[in-house]
Amino acid sequence: MTVPQPDPERIARWTLQLCQVDSTTGQEAALIPLLTGMFRDLGARVLWQTVEGGRRNLLATWGDPKLLFSTHLDTVPPYLPPRREAGRLWGRGTCDAKGILATMMETIRLLLAEGRRDLAFLGVVGEETDSLGARIALDLKRTLPDLLGVINGEPTGNVLATGQRGSAHLCLRCRGRAAHSGTPEEGLNAAFPMFDWISDLRRLPGRVDPVLGPEVWNLGTLKTGRAINVVPDEAETRLFARTVAGSTFVQDVQRLRPEVGEVDVLFERGPEVFPRLEGFPTAPVPFGSDAPTLRNLARSRFVVMTGPGSIRVAHTEDEFLDLAEAVTGARQYLDLTRYLLDRPQGSDYVI
CATH class of the missing domain: 3.40.630.10 (Zn peptidases)
Known part of the structure; x- marks a missing residue:
C-alpha cells in the first residue's frame, strides 16, 4: 500500500x-x-x-x-x-x-x-x-x-x-536638569548616568543554562535630549532580556540603578x-x-x-x-x- x-x-x-x-x-x-x-x-x-x-x-x-x-x-x-x-x-x-x-x-x-x-x-x-x-x-x-x-x-x-528562554522588557529612565549648552554646569545631563548604567550592565557575567543556552539582553532603544544646544534633562532606554533559570538580570538592573534612575518592568515571563x-x-x-x-x-x-x-x-x-x-x-x-x-x-x- x-x-x-x-x-x-x-x-x-x-x-x-x-x-x-x-x-x-x-x-x-x-x-x-x-x-x-x-x-x-x-x-x-x-x-x-x-x-x-x-x-x-x-x-x-x-x-x-x-x-x-x-x-x-x-x-x-x-x-x-x-x-x-x-x-x-x-x-x-x-x-x-x-x-x-x-x-x-x-x-x-x-x-x-x-x-x-x-x-x-x-x-x-x-x-x-x-x-x-x-x-x-x-x-x-x-x-x-x-x-x-x-x-x-x-x-x-x-x-x-x-x-525557550524567559522574557523581560524593561524601561530605564534617568532624570536630569536642562540648561544652556554653553553653561552645562547649570544643568544635570541625564545621558551620562544612563551611559554609566548601561556600561555597568555590560560588565555583568553571563549566565548559561545547559538546556536553553546563554542569557542575553538587547538595548533596543535609547532616547535622550531635546536639541543639540540643550543639556538633556531626561534619558530613556528600553531593554529586552532573554532570561534563563535562576536569572538575576532584573534585580541586577535595579541594584545598579543610579541615584537619578528608575526602572519599570513592563513585562516578565520565566523560561x-x-x-x-x-x-x-x-x-x-x-x-x-x-x-x-x-x-x-x-x-x-x-x-x-x-x-x-x-x-x-x-x-x-x-x-x-x-x-x-x-x-x-x-x-x-x-x-x-x-x-x-x-x-x-x-x-x-x-x-
Whole structure:
C-alpha cells in the first residue's frame, strides 16, 4: 500500500496565497475570508474567536480533537510580497509563519485522508507583539475538553525546541536638569548616568543554562535630549532580556540603578522547558513564542514546538522557505501525530 506523501506544490500554492495578504500585526482580519474558505474546503468546523478591533483567532476542528496544531497569523512589518524562485519561496511570512501554516494544513489533509477525526488547528493573532491572541485563546479550553497535546509551529529548522528562554522588557529612565549648552554646569545631563548604567550592565557575567543556552539582553532603544544646544534633562532606554533559570538580570538592573534612575518592568515571563521525544532531534532556540501560553489548552500542558524555516531569516528582508524543508516538516508533523496519538487509550503525556 502506497503511503500518501506531502505535496510540495500544494504547500507552495497555499503559502503564496496566504503571503499575498498583508496581515502584519493589527491587520490579521484581512485573512478571514481566505482562511475560512481554505479550512472549509478541508471539511473543518470553523470558529472565529473575537480578540479586539476586528481581529480574530481561528479555531478549526474535526471530530473530537485530541491534538491541536497551532501557529500565528500575524507577521512583522514591512509587508514584502511573495515570489517563487524554483524550490524556494520568498517574502514576508514565508517562514514565519504562513509557510508553517500551509505545511500544517497539508499535514492535516493527509491525516484526514487516513480517516483521522481527532484534530484541531488554532491560528492566533498578535504573536509578534503582545501574544494577546494566545491569551484570549485560553477561553477555548472548554471547547477542547479532551485535548491531549499541542504542536506549536515556529521556524526551528524542523528540530523540536528544548524550551525557550524567559522574557523581560524593561524601561530605564534617568532624570536630569536642562540648561544652556554653553553653561552645562547649570544643568544635570541625564545621558551620562544612563551611559554609566548601561556600561555597568555590560560588565555583568553571563549566565548559561545547559538546556536553553546563554542569557542575553538587547538595548533596543535609547532616547535622550531635546536639541543639540540643550543639556538633556531626561534619558530613556528600553531593554529586552532573554532570561534563563535562576536569572538575576532584573534585580541586577535595579541594584545598579543610579541615584537619578528608575526602572519599570513592563513585562516578565520565566523560561520554559519542553519535553524531549525519543527519535526526534532537539535543540535550544533563541526566540520566544506562544507555546508556553498555548500549552495550557492541553489537559497535561503538553506542547512541542517545531517547524520548517530558519529564525535567522525571519523578520529580515530576505525571508524565505525552502519547499524541500517544508515537505520534511510535514513528514515530521505526521510522525509526531502518530507518536502522540497512537498511545494506550486514556494515557496522558508526561511533561
